[in-house]
Amino acid sequence: MSKPAGVSHEYYSSEYKGWTLRRLAVAGSLVALVIFCWRFAEIRPTSLVDPAGVVSVGNFIRNMFPPDISLQFLRVVAVAAGQTLAIAVASTSLSVGLGLLLGFLGTPILWERGVMLAGEPPGIRRLVQSTISRLARAVLGFFRAVPDLLWALLFVVAVGLGPLAGTLALSVSYAGVLGRVYAHLFEDVDPSAIEALHASGATRIQVFLRAIWPQAASTVTAYTLYSFECCLRAASVLGFIGAGGIGYEINVSMRLFEYGQVLTLLLTLIAMVAVTDSVSRTLRRRLQPNAGRDGPRTFFSSNGMQRRYISGKQIGVSAIVLAIGLSFYFTGLLNGTLADSGAIARMGRFAARMFPPNFEVEFLRSLVLPLIQTIAIAVMGTLIGIIIAAVLALPATSTIILNDGDAAGKHSWINRTTRRIVYTLTRLLLNGLRSVPELVWVLVCILAVGLGPFAGTLAIGLHTGGVLGKLYAETLEEVPVRPIEAMRAIGGRPLQVLVWAIWPQARPTLVSYTVLRWETNLRVSTILGLIGGGGLGQIIYNSVQLGFYSNLATLILLVYILVITTDWISHRLHGQSGALSSTISKLIIQNYMSWRKGQAYSRP
Amino acid sequence: MIYRLQDVSKVYPTRHGPVSSISGVSFCVVEREQMALLGPSGAGKTTLFRLLNATLLATSGSLAFAGEDVLKMSARELRGMRRRIGTIYQQHHLVPSLTSLENTLCGNLGRWSLLHTIRSTFRPSKQEAEQAMAALEMVGLADKYRARADELSGGQQQRLSIARVLVQDPDVILADEPFASLDPALTESIASLLLTLAQDRKRTLIVTLHDREMALRYFPRIVALREGGIAFDMSRDEVTREALEGLYVANTTQQGSVACEVDPSPAIGKSGASCEQTCGR
Numbered sequence: 001m002s003k004p005a006g007v008s009h010e011y012y013s014s015e016y017k018g019w020t021l022r023r024l025a026v027a028g029s030l031v032a033l034v035i036f037c038w039r040f041a042e043i044r045p046t047s048l049v050d051p052a053g054v055v056s057v058g059n060f061i062r063n064m065f066p067p068d069i070s071l072q073f074l075r076v077v078a079v080a081a082g083q084t085l086a087i088a089v090a091s092t093s094l095s096v097g098l099g100l101l102l103g104f105l106g107t108p109i110l111w112e113r114g115v116m117l118a119g120e121p122p123g124i125r126r127l128v129q130s131t132i133s134r135l136a137r138a139v140l141g142f143f144r145a146v147p148d149l150l151w152a153l154l155f156v157v158a159v160g161l162g163p164l165a166g167t168l169a170l171s172v173s174y175a176g177v178l179g180r181v182y183a184h185l186f187e188d189v190d191p192s193a194i195e196a197l198h199a200s201g202a203t204r205i206q207v208f209l210r211a212i213w214p215q216a217a218s219t220v221t222a223y224t225l226y227s228f229e230c231c232l233r234a235a236s237v238l239g240f241i242g243a244g245g246i247g248y249e250i251n252v253s254m255r256l257f258e259y260g261q262v263l264t265l266l267l268t269l270i271a272m273v274a275v276t277d278s279v280s281r282t283l284r285r286r287l288q289p290n291a292g293r294d295g296p297r298t299f300f301s302s303n304g305m306q307r308r309y310i311s312g313k314q315i316g317v318s319a320i321v322l323a324i325g326l327s328f329y330f331t332g333l334l335n336g337t338l339a340d341s342g343a344i345a346r347m348g349r350f351a352a353r354m355f356p357p358n359f360e361v362e363f364l365r366s367l368v369l370p371l372i373q374t375i376a377i378a379v380m381g382t383l384i385g386i387i388i389a390a391v392l393a394l395p396a397t398s399t400i401i402l403n404d405g406d407a408a409g410k411h412s413w414i415n416r417t418t419r420r421i422v423y424t425l426t427r428l429l430l431n432g433l434r435s436v437p438e439l440v441w442v443l444v445c446i447l448a449v450g451l452g453p454f455a456g457t458l459a460i461g462l463h464t465g466g467v468l469g470k471l472y473a474e475t476l477e478e479v480p481v482r483p484i485e486a487m488r489a490i491g492g493r494p495l496q497v498l499v500w501a502i503w504p505q506a507r508p509t510l511v512s513y514t515v516l517r518w519e520t521n522l523r524v525s526t527i528l529g530l531i532g533g534g535g536l537g538q539i540i541y542n543s544v545q546l547g548f549y550s551n552l553a554t555l556i557l558l559v560y561i562l563v564i565t566t567d568w569i570s571h572r573l574h575g576q577s578g579a580l581s582s583t584i585s586k587l588i589i590q591n592y593m594s595w596r597k598g599q600a601y602s603r604p
Numbered sequence: 605m606i607y608r609l610q611d612v613s614k615v616y617p618t619r620h621g622p623v624s625s626i627s628g629v630s631f632c633v634v635e636r637e638q639m640a641l642l643g644p645s646g647a648g649k650t651t652l653f654r655l656l657n658a659t660l661l662a663t664s665g666s667l668a669f670a671g672e673d674v675l676k677m678s679a680r681e682l683r684g685m686r687r688r689i690g691t692i693y694q695q696h697h698l699v700p701s702l703t704s705l706e707n708t709l710c711g712n713l714g715r716w717s718l719l720h721t722i723r724s725t726f727r728p729s730k731q732e733a734e735q736a737m738a739a740l741e742m743v744g745l746a747d748k749y750r751a752r753a754d755e756l757s758g759g760q761q762q763r764l765s766i767a768r769v770l771v772q773d774p775d776v777i778l779a780d781e782p783f784a785s786l787d788p789a790l791t792e793s794i795a796s797l798l799l800t801l802a803q804d805r806k807r808t809l810i811v812t813l814h815d816r817e818m819a820l821r822y823f824p825r826i827v828a829l830r831e832g833g834i835a836f837d838m839s840r841d842e843v844t845r846e847a848l849e850g851l852y853v854a855n856t857t858q859q860g861s862v863a864c865e866v867d868p869s870p871a872i873g874k875s876g877a878s879c880e881q882t883c884g885r
Contacts, residue, residue, distance in 0.1 A: 480700075482693070482695055482696075482697040483697050483698060483699040483700075485659055485693075485697060486691065486693060486697035486698070486710075486765075486768075487710060487713055488659055488686070489657045489658075489659050489686055489689070489691045490686060490687065490690070490691075490710065490711060490713045490714050490768075490772055491683045491684065491685075491686035491687030491688075491713065491714025492683075492713040492714060493683065493718065495718055495721070496713050496716065496718065496721045499721050499722060499725055500699065500702075500710055500713060500721065500725070501699050501710075504699050504701045504702050505699060505700065505701055507701070508701075
């Protein structure tokens with residue numbers, strides 16, 4: 001090939017500088033961070049092969065079989081599962097109500113700026129409106145930033161043991177999550193409809209109902225369904241700190257060494273989550289535009305035309321109302337437990353005793369080490385999770401591991417069957433890692449490596465590995481297929497295709513998922529100590545047990561600051577301040593609303 | 605002989621039952637041949653291309669590349685075969701988030717070891733980078749080497765995918781509608797680039813076109829597809845006006861199904877014989 005003139009000489013040295021000072025500094029500080037976190041999370045790989053630990057994990061696994069399916073115990077399981085479901089339904093419906101209200105108040109386009117307010121003169125009225133709006137967002141931020149298990153602990157102290165505490169905790173926590181997402185979705189609608197209605201003299205409520213809601217409804221519903229799934233998972237572990245449901249039974253059976261019962265409970269839990277997943281996937285599919293011949297169907301549609309011919313919808317709505325009513329009853333929201341004057345008064349007294357928070361230097365100093373430990377657990381846990389996910393994601397990606405039946409060349413059936421088996425086993429393994437909640441993993445890891453931060457780190461790592469592995473595999477599967485075909489046509493091997501065609505396209509999504517997971521893990525690591533996983537949780541637990549509520553207030557504040565700082569850092573890392581959480585919720589919505597899986601590779 | 609196709613058919617399973625894309629296609633291609641595949645859209649040109657570059661498996665019939673049956677190749681041999689075939693896709697098939705330079709470097713993939721592949725994502729070798737730049741220069745994109753593929757216009761993407769094939773330096777160049785997104789001036793220069801390249805380096809060139817004028821102007825041999833079968837396979841001088849008109853008439857008048865069932869069957873029947881003719885040539 002003839003040598004080109006001009007351009008080619010300067011570009012090479014400018015494009016590929018090699019190890020610049022900047023790159024060295026970044027790499028060096030990453031290594032330092034990992035070493036630092038390694039120390040503080042007290043990672044001891046040798047303790048994994050410690051004979052005592054191996055024996056006790058072996059015992060645990062051996063004693064899990066056979067699972068306990070005596071009629072007596074199954075009755076206990078059924079009650080616990082019902083309670084968990086009731087907590088999830090009740091708290092989701094409460095959080096939707098609260099989230100809609102705060103989300104409506106927190107939508108800037110209605111109260112602070114944009115087409116609605118362009119014509120209004122500045123004045124005290126506008127100031128009040130925008131202050132209320134900001135306040136609503138701040139409340140949502142606080143609700144969201146405090147981890148759900150911490151809320152549960154607070155409500156257990158305030159209203160006593162049982163499902164009521166769990167329901168209230170999840171309502172508050174998920175109201176924060178949902179409200180923020182709702183506000184984002186309301187803000188994202190096409191503003192021209194708002195402008196048109198506003199110009200014709202509509203009130204804010206009218207603008208909301210007629211211009212914003214119709215545009216946002218299907219996404220809002222999809223996200224709400226997704227959040228119900230998350231809520232169910234959360235409800236199943238609240239019992240670990242006494243807030244009712246199936247988690248309580250798992251904890252009890254674990255402490256009584258009744259591992260057969262543990263297996264029954266875990267299988268029930270996995271089945272519940274799987275059923276909810278598939279039901280909600282079916283519902284979301286119907287929400288997708290152009291899904292059926294009847295076009296989009298929404299549950300909250302205000303369109304009377306649709307109602308007439310979907311009679312099944314009325315049945316659905318009645319069923320939902322009935323389910324919500326029943327769940328309110330079973331969680332104690334209706335049958336007098338909450339209305340009982342004692343509960344409200346106790347909540348008030350508890351809140352009053354938290355003030356003023358304890359800001360003594362001595363106490364604050366004692367928090368430094370656990371705080372660093374908490375961060376270290378989250379970092380190392382996420383790192384372990386990334387490693388597990390990276391290893392397992394490739395064999396779990398159908399488009400990489402399975403032969404394309406339509407591709408040219410000969411395929412031996414042994415090769416095909418082996419690949420199919422590897423794929424299925426990896427998927428099963430990922431589902432297993434993912435379905436077992438972190439707190440259950442903590443108990444198992446404590447058996448293996450003893451109490452302390454390493455158990456917490458391992459637990460986070462195992463669960464995160466399952467979650468990220470599945471997300472990674474799905475992302476890799478959904479990458480646009482054309483460049484892949486081109487690389488294969490050039491004669492690339494599967495791994496070369498991965499490096500040059502799949503990875504560059506999937507990278508942004510993979511990074512977003514990982515950052516999102518790291519934020520989640522930080523929240524989890526603050527509460528692992530409640531059951532012996534190290535970090536701040538241990539001190540939180542002690543403060544509650546000893547009744548030092550002013551210390552507790554300081555700790556909550558600390559967790560809040562920690563979480564919002566992390567949010568801020570990950571926004572900065574993404575280089576688009578403030579936009580990350582909305583990007584991620586969009587990503588989740590897209591991911592959960594799409595059922596293109598398998599179609600991405602289908603031939604024309 | 606580069607390609608020998610005998611009675612090749614491709615059937616896609618769909619929800620509404622199997623749909624035949626091409627059926628009973630037979631022809632041969634010899635080394636250094638320059639050939640146009642002509643036909644209206646939906647005639648099966650793209651499917652035939654994917655069969656030719658071995659990314660798709662034929663439902664029946666046999667396809668041999670350089671004397672070896674594609675069906676009997678192992679994965680390694682198949683990759684070796686694909687390395688010798690460069691495809692310029694109609695939809696370009698570039699990696700959107702990589703730069704022009706990186707997309708061009710992808711042409712080397714078939715030659716690289718795994719280690720070198722990974723190394724090259726960080727820092728390609730100087731020689732390869734320069735070769736890629738030269739290819740970009742040839743298609744007039746040297747100043748865009750840093751632009752991401754999705755920032756380029758349709759015509760620029762088209763030229764970029766040609767640059768990728770230049771780097772691959774294959775024995776056979778398959779180009780699916782390479783002039784579809786180019787303006788007349790560029791069409792001229794890219795066409796002469798492809799043709800002189802094939803001539804100078806003694807490569808085989810197969811191009812699909814829907815534009816008959818273009819086919820007649822540039823290519824000595826013309827194979828026409830209609831409704832998944834071969835309508836005619838002639839040299840440029842033999843092609844008659846009636847044959848060309850007949851190719852498109854079914855498509856435009858929408859009465860193809862009637863006209864077709866009577867008319868093209870002799871042509872398809874003839875294609876078996878024409879294979880022998882070509883090979884004998």
